[in-house]
Amino acid sequence: MSAQFDFTGQTVLVTGGSSGIGLAIAQGFRDAGAAVTITGTQASIADYPDDLTTFTYHQVDMQDVPGVEALANGISKLDVLVNNAGTTFRGEAAYDPENFEATIDINLNSVYRLSHRLVPLLKASGGSIINIASMTSYFGSPRGPGYGASKSAILQMTMSLGALWARDGVRVNAIAPGWIATKLTAPIQGMAEIADPILQRTPMGRWGEPDEMIGTALFLASSDVAGFITGVTIPVDGGYCTL
Numbered sequence: 001m002s003a004q005f006d007f008t009g010q011t012v013l014v015t016g017g018s019s020g021i022g023l024a025i026a027q028g029f030r031d032a033g034a035a036v037t038i039t040g041t042q043a044s045i046a047d048y049p050d051d052l053t054t055f056t057y058h059q060v061d062m063q064d065v066p067g068v069e070a071l072a073n074g075i076s077k078l079d080v081l082v083n084n085a086g087t088t089f090r091g092e093a094a095y096d097p098e099n100f101e102a103t104i105d106i107n108l109n110s111v112y113r114l115s116h117r118l119v120p121l122l123k124a125s126g127g128s129i130i131n132i133a134s135m136t137s138y139f140g141s142p143r144g145p146g147y148g149a150s151k152s153a154i155l156q157m158t159m160s161l162g163a164l165w166a167r168d169g170v171r172v173n174a175i176a177p178g179w180i181a182t183k184l185t186a187p188i189q190g191m192a193e194i195a196d197p198i199l200q201r202t203p204m205g206r207w208g209e210p211d212e213m214i215g216t217a218l219f220l221a222s223s224d225v226a227g228f229i230t231g232v233t234i235p236v237d238g239g240y241c242t243l
């Protein structure tokens with residue numbers, strides 16, 4: 001699929017590219033010829049089960065403001081910024097105000113900070129930003145109010161920054177994955193009381209795979225085919241949003 005797109009000579013940063021959706025998107029850009037930097041929370045790529053040797057790796061906790069600044073300071077050229085890193089708290093921990101704030105810091109505030117810091121490089125390259133939203137951008141998230149608030153704000157911020165930077169030649173779009181089988185959702189995939197309603201509501205009747213996000217990411221980043229698209233969030237969800 002990546003062969004349909006050519007990112008040779010382009011530089012891509014995927015936050016949270018060490019795993020799941022971010023890793024799949026990073027692999028997609030790499031296979032299309034880009035030089036890809038990924039981030040993760042661990043000290044080195046040796047700490048991850050997947051082979052990450054074809055990427056430049058940077059350790060950062062997106063809750064750590066100086067850490068995010070250091071990440072930005074290390075980037076001198078950029079064509080595509082994929083703001084993918086994200087997390088959630090589960091169970092009673094999801095209702096702790098400190099965890100609500102942490103979720104907003106990781107999933108939202110760091111996305112704005114990094115985008116704001118790196119947009120001069122994107123203006124210089126005519127590049128674009130891809131944010132990762134969620135079904136909770138559209139629907140209530142009673143098991144994770146901080147997660148839902150952060151992802152709904154991602155959708156709104158995508159519109160705002162898309163409008164703000166349009167005349168600078170920087171497009172800002174988002175992907176809203178449906179329910180995707182990753183490390184993040186592993187705790188609930190086997191919980192029938194949560195997983196069964198998800199699958200019943202998903203017209204395609206299955207969990208999505210991380211690599212099913214690649215095509216939309218490459219499409220949105222391709223200025224020759226998506227050059228008039230900005231501020232949109234595209235669901236890639238097996239039809240979840242249709243019901």
Ligand SMILES: NC(=O)c1ccc[n+]([C@@H]2O[C@H](COP(=O)([O-])OP(=O)(O)OC[C@H]3O[C@@H](n4cnc5c(N)ncnc54)[C@H](OP(=O)(O)O)[C@@H]3O)[C@@H](O)[C@H]2O)c1
Nearest residue numbers: 016018019020021040041061062085086179180182183184
């Ligand atoms: N899976 C789904 O069903 C789904 C649906 C909609 C949206 N999303 C979104 O998709 C994105 C990727 O999630 P995923 O499902 O692929 O989960 P994942 O496999 O757990 O990947 C999450 C990535 O974010 C990184 N990360 C987590 N907390 C971080 C922190 N505090 N600071 C810096 N990096 C952090 C992780 O680093 P480590 O590998 O070091 O932990 C990892 O690289 C997230 O924004 C998530 O909200 C997922």
